[in-house]
Amino acid sequence: MIAYAAFARSGFLTSLAYRNEVWANIFGKLVQVFARVAIWLAVYAGVTAVDGISISDMITYALLGGVVMGATRYDRIVRQVGNALKTGDVAIWLLKPVHYPLYLLAIEAGMSAYTFLLAVVPTIAIVALIYGMQPPASLLHGLMFVGFCALSFIIHFLCAAIFGVLAFWLMTVFSLEWLLQSLISLLSGLLIPFWFFPEPFGTIASHQPLAWLVYYPSAVWLGRLDMGATLLYFGIGLGWAGLLATVLALLWHRASSRITVQGG
Amino acid sequence: MTALIEARGVSKRFRQHKRFPGLLGALKTLVTTEYTEVAAVSDVSFDIAAGEAVGYLGPNGAGKSTMIKMMTGILVPSAGTLSVLGRTPHQERMANARQIGVVFGQRSQLWWDLPVVDSFTLHQRIYDIPAARYADNLKRFSDLLDLTPFLDRAVRQLSLGQRMRAEIVMSLLHDPKILFLDEPTIGLDVVAKDAVRRFLAEINRERGVTIILTTHDLQDIETICPRLIMVDHSQLIFDGELGRLRAALGSARRLTLEFATDPGPLPLGTATLTSDEGLLKHYLLEREDVSLVQVLSEVGSERGLKDVALHEPDIEEVIRTFYQRRNAAAAAQ
Ligand SMILES: Nc1ncnc2c1ncn2[C@@H]1O[C@H](COP(=O)(O)OP(=O)(O)OP(=O)(O)O)[C@@H](O)[C@H]1O
Ligand SMILES: [Mg+2]
Numbered sequence: 001m002i003a004y005a006a007f008a009r010s011g012f013l014t015s016l017a018y019r020n021e022v023w024a025n026i027f028g029k030l031v032q033v034f035a036r037v038a039i040w041l042a043v044y045a046g047v048t049a050v051d052g053i054s055i056s057d058m059i060t061y062a063l064l065g066g067v068v069m070g071a072t073r074y075d076r077i078v079r080q081v082g083n084a085l086k087t088g089d090v091a092i093w094l095l096k097p098v099h100y101p102l103y104l105l106a107i108e109a110g111m112s113a114y115t116f117l118l119a120v121v122p123t124i125a126i127v128a129l130i131y132g133m134q135p136p137a138s139l140l141h142g143l144m145f146v147g148f149c150a151l152s153f154i155i156h157f158l159c160a161a162i163f164g165v166l167a168f169w170l171m172t173v174f175s176l177e178w179l180l181q182s183l184i185s186l187l188s189g190l191l192i193p194f195w196f197f198p199e200p201f202g203t204i205a206s207h208q209p210l211a212w213l214v215y216y217p218s219a220v221w222l223g224r225l226d227m228g229a230t231l232l233y234f235g236i237g238l239g240w241a242g243l244l245a246t247v248l249a250l251l252w253h254r255a256s257s258r259i260t261v262q263g264g
Numbered sequence: 265m266t267a268l269i270e271a272r273g274v275s276k277r278f279r280q281h282k283r284f285p286g287l288l289g290a291l292k293t294l295v296t297t298e299y300t301e302v303a304a305v306s307d308v309s310f311d312i313a314a315g316e317a318v319g320y321l322g323p324n325g326a327g328k329s330t331m332i333k334m335m336t337g338i339l340v341p342s343a344g345t346l347s348v349l350g351r352t353p354h355q356e357r358m359a360n361a362r363q364i365g366v367v368f369g370q371r372s373q374l375w376w377d378l379p380v381v382d383s384f385t386l387h388q389r390i391y392d393i394p395a396a397r398y399a400d401n402l403k404r405f406s407d408l409l410d411l412t413p414f415l416d417r418a419v420r421q422l423s424l425g426q427r428m429r430a431e432i433v434m435s436l437l438h439d440p441k442i443l444f445l446d447e448p449t450i451g452l453d454v455v456a457k458d459a460v461r462r463f464l465a466e467i468n469r470e471r472g473v474t475i476i477l478t479t480h481d482l483q484d485i486e487t488i489c490p491r492l493i494m495v496d497h498s499q500l501i502f503d504g505e506l507g508r509l510r511a512a513l514g515s516a517r518r519l520t521l522e523f524a525t526d527p528g529p530l531p532l533g534t535a536t537l538t539s540d541e542g543l544l545k546h547y548l549l550e551r552e553d554v555s556l557v558q559v560l561s562e563v564g565s566e567r568g569l570k571d572v573a574l575h576e577p578d579i580e581e582v583i584r585t586f587y588q589r590r591n592a593a594a595a596a597q
Contacts, residue, residue: 013378091338
């Protein structure tokens with residue numbers, strides 16, 4: 001356990017080693033969040049509400065997307081797992097009394113914490129000052145939002161790690177990274193909330209695991225779910241996380257035993 | 265005394281999908297179920313006792329790295345049994361990992377972006393090394409290998425020699441009982457090689473750490489390892505003391521005689537003339553029992569002999585002779 005805390009800390013410190021990236025990071029995120037806000041401003045031009053959702057709701061939604069998705073980098077995880085397996089560098093991890101997937105999770109947590117504090121918080125603050133941001137629907141909703149953010153990070157990590165391990169058997173790391181990016185843009189709710197999806201796509205989208213990346217955390221903040229539903233969907237999200245963790249563990253086991261038995 | 269490492273008929277075969285050349289071949293490769301088998305290690309057995317230092321030697325592709333990987337538990341043998349510290353390495357990889365240290369010359373285990381000392385602290389956490397023990401080891405090893413000047417520098421900024429020294433120190437911080445090194449001196453200059461060799465020899469002598477190292481540099485073996493295991497084409501071909509190998513091959517010493525004036529061809533009964541440059545004549549002393557005095561008395565004092573040089577065979581020559589004889593024997597069969 002101590003080891004994993006140390007990994008998280010070193011993930012944080014490693015990011016610190018590249019502190020020039022912070023500015024590039026802030027700038028990149030500003031552009032993204034501004035772009036999403038601008039799209040909604042254009043969509044809402046001359047209209048006060050669409051399906052009972054106001055422009056102010058949508059700006060808040062766009063900002064929340066930045067909060068939950070701004071820090072974790074799926075591309076980094078996919079690449080790290082994929083390359084470690086393909087180049088055989090993973091052997092070094094098999095030599096240590098450490099579980100490699102947990103190591104990755106700890107490192108990513110440290111790196112994400114760094115990006116969150118130094119890039120996400122300032123970006124969101126700037127945009128919120130300019131366009132305004134709604135507070136959470138209630139104190140309880142606000143607290144649940146924090147829980148949903150943690151769940152979002154875990155599911156995000158698990159999906160990316162699964163794609164990384166798949167690179168061992170399928171195509172290139174690059175194409176898997178690209179595939180995951182497309183899936184996330186479409187199915188996490190980052191670009192368009194599911195309440196604007198035509199049925200039955202809205203229902204389908206809101207039951208697959210990527211929905212917990214952006215859609216549910218934001219919906220909870222905005223009070224689109226009452227407390228009962230909030231807890232229910234939190235439970236379902238935990239279920240998805242458990243399932244994904246099992247899939248990752250199985251795939252990891254297969255990949256690493258293939259390396260030790262067949263030599264890669 | 266029981267052995268620390270026991271290998272009994274250990275083999276490793278790698279199976280690879282057969283590949284066919286050309287465009288049609290590429291399609292055929294996709295659907296084929298044919299395999300080619302590569303025997304990387306074949307029926308190798310040995311025992312290594314606590315405190316030994318063993319050099320694992322052989323030409324490229326002989327199966328040295330494969331054997332190291334099996335002993336460290338990251339490759340599973342195809343046949344035979346392997347026991348390291350009483351455990352089957354790949355079955356108890358984690359427990360095994362805590363008691364061994366591993367250095368791969370070709371692969372860094374340090375954290376690229378962090379200062380060297382941060383990699384060491386992470387290592388401390390991974391292996392639960394008590395603080396006092398850790399500080400003590402770090403100080404001793406850093407002094408011996410002169411790491412202190414660059415402990416605070418990021419690993420990516422180190423030279424290869426500095427990095428290798430840091431790798432070796434890290435692999436020893438948790439007091440492993442066995443240290444495996446796969447080509448630890450590869451790419452190092454003479455000075456760095458020398459520092460690493462002396463350090464490893466000392467660790468083996470003073471701390472009793474068992475050392476198994478593979479190398480292409482015979483000097484490594486000469487300084488660190490009294491015992492030599494030689495492999496070729498996946499098979500074990502020699503296991504014993506370096507001195508025994510020398511003796512078995514007959515220590516053919518080389519003798520050079522220098523004359524003031526060319527005495528003409530000068531065949532001797534005690535030594536074989538191998539090349540004649542006039543003033544300089546080279547001989548091979550094939551028989552152990554012939555002494556230099558006997559040779560010189562055969563040459564006599566009236567030939568104008570100016571100088572004599574006797575070369576003991578060095579390890580490279582011994583091993584070259586060994587391979588040559590083996591190949592000749594194989595050809596004769
Ligand atoms: N993962 C693998 N898959 C297939 N074949 C392999 C694999 N690893 C090694 N081999 C083959 O096994 C044989 C032994 O390889 P190994 O790396 O053990 O040699 P080595 O003695 O360490 O050589 P070198 O001195 O070049 O490092 C070689 O023929 C090599 O091509
Ligand atoms: Mg090798």
